[in-house]
Amino acid sequence: xxxxxxxxxxxxxxxxxxxxxxxxxxxxxxxxxxxxxxxxxxxxxxxxxxxxxxxxxxxxxxxxxxxxxxxxxxxxxxxxxxxxxxxxxxxxxxxxxxxxxxxxxxxxxxxxxxxxxxxxxxxxxxxxxxxxxxxxxxxxxxxxxxxxxxxxxxxxxxxxxxxxxxxxxxxxxxxxxxxxxxxxxxxxxxxxxxxxxxxxxxxx
Amino acid sequence: xxxxxxxxxxxxxxxxxxxxxxxxxxxxxxxxxxxxxxxxxxxxxxxxxxxxxxxxxxxxxxxxxxxxxxxxxxxxxxxxxxxxxxxxxxxxxxxxxxxxxxxxxxxxxxxxxxxxxxxxxxxxxxxxxxxxxxxxxxxxxxxxxxxxxxxxxxxxxxxxxxxxxxxxxxxxxxxxxxxxxxxxxxxxxxxxxxxxxxxxxxxx
DNA sequence: GTCTATATAACGATAGAC
DNA sequence: GTCTATCGTTATATAGAC
Numbered sequence: 001x002x003x004x005x006x007x008x009x010x011x012x013x014x015x016x017x018x019x020x021x022x023x024x025x026x027x028x029x030x031x032x033x034x035x036x037x038x039x040x041x042x043x044x045x046x047x048x049x050x051x052x053x054x055x056x057x058x059x060x061x062x063x064x065x066x067x068x069x070x071x072x073x074x075x076x077x078x079x080x081x082x083x084x085x086x087x088x089x090x091x092x093x094x095x096x097x098x099x100x101x102x103x104x105x106x107x108x109x110x111x112x113x114x115x116x117x118x119x120x121x122x123x124x125x126x127x128x129x130x131x132x133x134x135x136x137x138x139x140x141x142x143x144x145x146x147x148x149x150x151x152x153x154x155x156x157x158x159x160x161x162x163x164x165x166x167x168x169x170x171x172x173x174x175x176x177x178x179x180x181x182x183x184x185x186x187x188x189x190x191x192x193x194x195x196x197x198x199x200x201x202x203x204x
Numbered sequence: 205x206x207x208x209x210x211x212x213x214x215x216x217x218x219x220x221x222x223x224x225x226x227x228x229x230x231x232x233x234x235x236x237x238x239x240x241x242x243x244x245x246x247x248x249x250x251x252x253x254x255x256x257x258x259x260x261x262x263x264x265x266x267x268x269x270x271x272x273x274x275x276x277x278x279x280x281x282x283x284x285x286x287x288x289x290x291x292x293x294x295x296x297x298x299x300x301x302x303x304x305x306x307x308x309x310x311x312x313x314x315x316x317x318x319x320x321x322x323x324x325x326x327x328x329x330x331x332x333x334x335x336x337x338x339x340x341x342x343x344x345x346x347x348x349x350x351x352x353x354x355x356x357x358x359x360x361x362x363x364x365x366x367x368x369x370x371x372x373x374x375x376x377x378x379x380x381x382x383x384x385x386x387x388x389x390x391x392x393x394x395x396x397x398x399x400x401x402x403x404x405x406x407x408x
Numbered sequence: 409g410t411c412t413a414t415a416t417a418a419c420g421a422t423a424g425a426c
Numbered sequence: 427g428t429c430t431a432t433c434g435t436t437a438t439a440t441a442g443a444c
Contacts, residue, residue, distance in 0.1 A: 160368035
């Protein structure tokens with residue numbers, strides 16, 4: 001298993017380490033040395049498997065980006081009732097981000113660098129999800145069951161309330177003296193309170 | 205005015221340039237060369253006035269951080285009615301961030317580096333603002349005019365809905381095909397819609 | 409106070425032995 | 427496939443002339 005053939009285990013160890021370091025420090029803050037050390041291998045191996053820092057970063061970023069978006073778009077595209085979609089999205093993000101604390105800040109802060117070609121990555125799924133959501137909101141409005149609201153406004157409100165607390169976590173620690181457990185409790189409470197807020201907000 | 209005595213104009217030009225570059229690229233992404241070029245002076249001057257990159261960065265960061273927090277804390281500490289406070293905070297943030305697009309992402313992403321000593325910077329104002337807000341929410345609850353809600357929950361919801369759109373600006377461009385004017389229009393609409401949402405949410 | 413030139417260190421990347 | 431040693435660049439920082 002060692003030598004003579006590509007060592008997949010090593011290749012993965014490197015990728016795992018790269019994910020950790022890049023997501024915590026960003027592209028320009030991360031050091032190839034640190035990634036190598038975290039992976040428990042030599043620096044030269046990173047280049048052997050991934051050729052360059054930019055290349056390795058790209059792998060990590062694309063993965064993080066799709067993790068951050070594709071599931072949500074999937075839920076929005078489906079044909080579940082609106083309130084179920086709301087609960088699902090809040091729940092999904094809460095679980096995902098509790099286990100991957102640096103993800104949202106990483107994605108958002110690295111996006112400035114390549115603001116263009118990321119659009120390609122969502123363009124397909126985007127249309128489906130939005131058309132579907134827009135129609136659903138329109139129907140609800142014509143039913144008289146909800147107020148008139150655009151898909152973008154609805155989407156932004158929902159994601160803001162769900163994701164923002166993760167971005168401000170170190171600050172919340174300072175302002176409200178939240179420790180780790182307090183924070184988790186708050187997030188778990190918000191799995192119910194955020195959907196309730198959104199639904200209340202939609203009521204005519 | 206030139207030579208012989210400290211040239212305050214130059215010192216400020218450097219600080220202005222540093223603010224621009226640091227806020228756009230972050231500490232490790234920023235280059236002293238770029239700052240010098242943006243200030244229209246030689247690289248050696250940056251060290252003459254500010255000694256080191258870390259030192260210059262510190263100036264910029266502290267300023268940005270207090271800009272991001274102190275005003276809000278001031279409003280919360282005052283004795284305005286709750287709904288007025290809500291409108292004021294949303295309005296303040298919207299105006300500030302429309303003119304300083306990189307501020308929130310800059311503050312949030314650089315905070316990981318020094319998560320500790322920033323707590324010092326808010327500790328004083330924090331207590332006043334929170335006690336005041338907590339009492340106000342408690343009174344409203346006893347009046348029967350609003351639901352029971354903690355100060356932290358209230359605060360997070362308010363700031364999330366106000367600030368988050370600025371963090372996702374390049375993405376909104378991709379998902380909703382928003383151009384610059386669309387974005388500004390959306391933010392200006394939210395000066396009313398966000399307070400309305402928050403108030404609606406508070407209703408029993 | 410401002411510049412040019414240069415020292416010094418850090419980092420990404422490659423060569424070559426095993 | 428993995429390591430050590432090293433090259434080449436780029437960045438921060440300083441020395442010294444004006």
